[in-house]
Amino acid sequence: MQRALGVAQSILNGVLGDHLERTGNGLALDMELIGANDLPKGSKIVVLVYGLMCTEDVWTMSDGSDYGTLLARDFGYVPLKVRYNSGRPVAENGKELARLLDELVTKSDVAEIALVGFSMGGLLVRSACHFGRANAQPWVDRVKRAFYLGTPHLGSPWERAGRVLTRVLRAVPDPYTRLAADLGDVRSRGIKDLGDPCHPYPLLPSIRHHLVAGFVDERLARAFGDALVPLASGTDGACDHPRALPPANVKILPRVSHLELARHEEVYAHIRAWCEEAS
Amino acid sequence: MTTKHWKGAAMLAVDAVVHGSAAVERVQLATAKRTFDILESIPVIAPPSALVRVVHDGITKITHTSIRGVARVAAGALGYRVADPAER
Numbered sequence: 363m364q365r366a367l368g369v370a371q372s373i374l375n376g377v378l379g380d381h382l383e384r385t386g387n388g389l390a391l392d393m394e395l396i397g398a399n400d401l402p403k404g405s406k407i408v409v410l411v412y413g414l415m416c417t418e419d420v421w422t423m424s425d426g427s428d429y430g431t432l433l434a435r436d437f438g439y440v441p442l443k444v445r446y447n448s449g450r451p452v453a454e455n456g457k458e459l460a461r462l463l464d465e466l467v468t469k470s471d472v473a474e475i476a477l478v479g480f481s482m483g484g485l486l487v488r489s490a491c492h493f494g495r496a497n498a499q500p501w502v503d504r505v506k507r508a509f510y511l512g513t514p515h516l517g518s519p520w521e522r523a524g525r526v527l528t529r530v531l532r533a534v535p536d537p538y539t540r541l542a543a544d545l546g547d548v549r550s551r552g553i554k555d556l557g558d559p560c561h562p563y564p565l566l567p568s569i570r571h572h573l574v575a576g577f578v579d580e581r582l583a584r585a586f587g588d589a590l591v592p593l594a595s596g597t598d599g600a601c602d603h604p605r606a607l608p609p610a611n612v613k614i615l616p617r618v619s620h621l622e623l624a625r626h627e628e629v630y631a632h633i634r635a636w637c638e639e640a641s
Numbered sequence: 642m643t644t645k646h647w648k649g650a651a652m653l654a655v656d657a658v659v660h661g662s663a664a665v666e667r668v669q670l671a672t673a674k675r676t677f678d679i680l681e682s683i684p685v686i687a688p689p690s691a692l693v694r695v696v697h698d699g700i701t702k703i704t705h706t707s708i709r710g711v712a713r714v715a716a717g718a719l720g721y722r723v724a725d726p727a728e729r
Contacts, residue, residue, distance in 0.1 A: 367642060367646075371646075374653075378653075381656070382649070382653075385652065385656065385721070385724070386721075387649040387652050387653060388643075388645035388646055388648050388649035388652075389646060389649035389650065389653065390649070537667065537668040537671035537672055538668060538672075540667075540668075541664055541667075541668050544664055545664075
């Protein structure tokens with residue numbers, strides 16, 4: 363029951379999170395770093411950031427493990443999971459994440475940070491790094507690598523289609539289609555941010571960036587990718603322009619859907635290989 | 642669910658009523674306008690149609706304003722001020 367309520371609250375936050383925050387509604391989730399209490403000084407941490415309308419359960423594999431516990435087992439990272447209101451603007455959440463990481467690093471003298479962002483979570487990671495660097499926060503220098511799993515770096519065509527649809531509905535001089543347009547426009551700023559054709563902040567050169575994208579059907583891979591994020595967006599353009607990122611830092615997995623990217627053994631195998639070659 | 646969550650759910654219900662009522666009122670008035678515009682273009686029935694329009698629109702506005710008023714009173718009991726639908 364508690365789990366179902368948590369899922370419902372996360373979905374509500376994804377759809378209406380900016381409204382909940384603006385109106386001071388108690389259903390709005392506050393951002394928190396789960397697992398950050400009593401962090402030993404000098405720890406290596408891995409921070410997992412889920413995507414739109416998700417909960418921490420999105421990371422859980424069939425055997426109960428997740429990328430955090432596996433990285434703890436294999437590399438000694440302390441896993442922290444970010445809980446947040448995914449309906450807020452991505453940049454606002456990025457700023458908040460940067461602030462929390464700054465506080466944590468100041469308090470616990472964290473030795474090293476790895477960031478793992480799934481879907482929208484990857485955009486938060488990019489934003490947080492940008493704001494951390496812009497504000498000269500020391501935690502950014504402790505970030506050695508960042509992993510982006512199914513992250514729509516070049517936006518989502520579904521949100522762009524939604525924008526076009528609401529515009530068309532609003533242009534029709536009919537009260538019912540305008541009502542439908544009004545209902546469509548209720549969606550949160552977080553969702554609307556996913557329609558932006560490129561992320562406003564570049565990947566920081568001081569961090570090793572690793573991108574994983576999936577596709578469900580080879581014939582539709584380019585247009586639909588993992589069913590939510592097209593390949594070009596999931597690879598930040600690297601599938602069309604291989605020099606955009608080192609090819610070794612980009613993995614494209616066949617027959618892996620969007621949600622599976624958050625809890626797939628093959629994805630972890632790549633994360634592990636990247637950590638081994640970088641350590 | 643904590644008290645904070647229950648209160649949040651109630652606030653959300655009030656928001657839905659206030660904003661939903663405003664949207665439905667707009668649709669009702671716009672839909673009726675089409676019909677009344679046609680009726681009022683026919684000279685024989687134009688005068689009574691204009692009267693019926695005034696009564697119809699008046700009842701529609703009073704009904705929805707009352708619905709929003711009750712919702713706002715309920716919101717006030719929660720210590721919550723609902724934004725006017727136009728402020729969204």
